Amino acid sequence: MKRQANAVVAGLFLFVALSVFPAFAEAIEITKTGFGYSHFAGARFGAWAMLGDETVTDGVSQPVELSAGALYGEFFYAHRIHPMISAEISIGVFSQGDITYDAGSAVYYYGAKVYPILISAKFYPFSANTGHSMHPYLRAGGGVAYGTRDAIDPYYYGYDYFIEDTETKFTYAVGAGVDWAVASQIGLNLDFKYVPIKFGKPLAGFKDYSGWQLVFGVGYIFQSKKH
Numbered sequence: 001m002k003r004q005a006n007a008v009v010a011g012l013f014l015f016v017a018l019s020v021f022p023a024f025a026e027a028i029e030i031t032k033t034g035f036g037y038s039h040f041a042g043a044r045f046g047a048w049a050m051l052g053d054e055t056v057t058d059g060v061s062q063p064v065e066l067s068a069g070a071l072y073g074e075f076f077y078a079h080r081i082h083p084m085i086s087a088e089i090s091i092g093v094f095s096q097g098d099i100t101y102d103a104g105s106a107v108y109y110y111g112a113k114v115y116p117i118l119i120s121a122k123f124y125p126f127s128a129n130t131g132h133s134m135h136p137y138l139r140a141g142g143g144v145a146y147g148t149r150d151a152i153d154p155y156y157y158g159y160d161y162f163i164e165d166t167e168t169k170f171t172y173a174v175g176a177g178v179d180w181a182v183a184s185q186i187g188l189n190l191d192f193k194y195v196p197i198k199f200g201k202p203l204a205g206f207k208d209y210s211g212w213q214l215v216f217g218v219g220y221i222f223q224s225k226k227h
Contacts (some may be wrong), residue, residue: 035135035181035221036083036127041076042219044191048072048094052198052208070094072213074116083127088120088141092213096204111150112204116195118143118173135179142172145197149204167199175213181221189217 008177046202048070049132072173074092128136184225196210203209203225 027030028194032159034083035133035179035187036124037080038076039080039222040086040179040189040219041185041222042077042187042217043073044090044092044189044215045071045073045218046213048210049214050209051212052206052210055219066085067096069094070096072215074215076217076219078122086124088115088118088122088139090118090120092118095214108216110204112206112209113148114197114209115146115148116143116171116173116197117146118171118195120173122177135181137177137179139177139191139193140171142170145169145171145195145199145209147199147203147209147224165203167201167203169197169199171197173196183221185221185223187219187221189215189219191215191217 027169036222050068050070072092072094076088076090078086078088093113093115095111118141120139122137122139124135124137126132145168147167147169149167173193173195175191177189177191177193180190181189192212192214194210194212198208198210
């Protein structure tokens with residue numbers, strides 16, 4: 001009889017333990033730490049190397065050749081989806097500065113700026129070990145390039161006259177880079193990508209603003225997610 005009582009008590013204890021433990025375990029938050037479980041936001045600066053050289057003229061004036069490179073800057077935010085994948089949005093700008101047109105009897109000055117707005121997937125092939133501080137990645141994505149042009153006509157009735165124009169083009173981006181977590185909340189970034197930008201109409205006398213981008217960045221690493 002005593003053995004039966006002990007067996008019943010043991011069974012009840014086991015039943016309660018099995019019922020309570022899953023809820024208890026679920027209540028405990030398991031924190032996954034490391035850069036592979038964190039978001040990353042910041043700014044990057046560097047160079048845009050021009051690849052396009054197509055010139056469109058009106059038959060009267062001739063624009064000078066675009067410079068081979070331009071300063072480039074962008075803001076970015078990378079949202080971590082998985083230790084091996086993050087989704088990044090970036091908004092950048094580069095400018096060709098003054099582009100001079102000689103129409104024989106007059107000289108005109110144009111300025112062109114292009115704003116690439118991109119959404120990319122960053123794939124980290126070596127992020128199985130999230131404890132490493134350096135995280136190489138491959139990039140692929142797309143978006144739009146928004147271009148603006150300001151034209152100055154110094155011979156318009158004796159006053160400077162501004163003529164503005166804009167163009168928009170859907171585009172894509174491919175590249176690679178590396179994120180480097182130098183501290184728990186500070187990260188560095190080296191990014192290299194190709195972005196083709198060929199507008200349907202000329203912007204400041206040129207259609208093709210395609211180029212390679214090489215930038216160096218610094219950013220803030222958000223606190224790790226909890227699962």
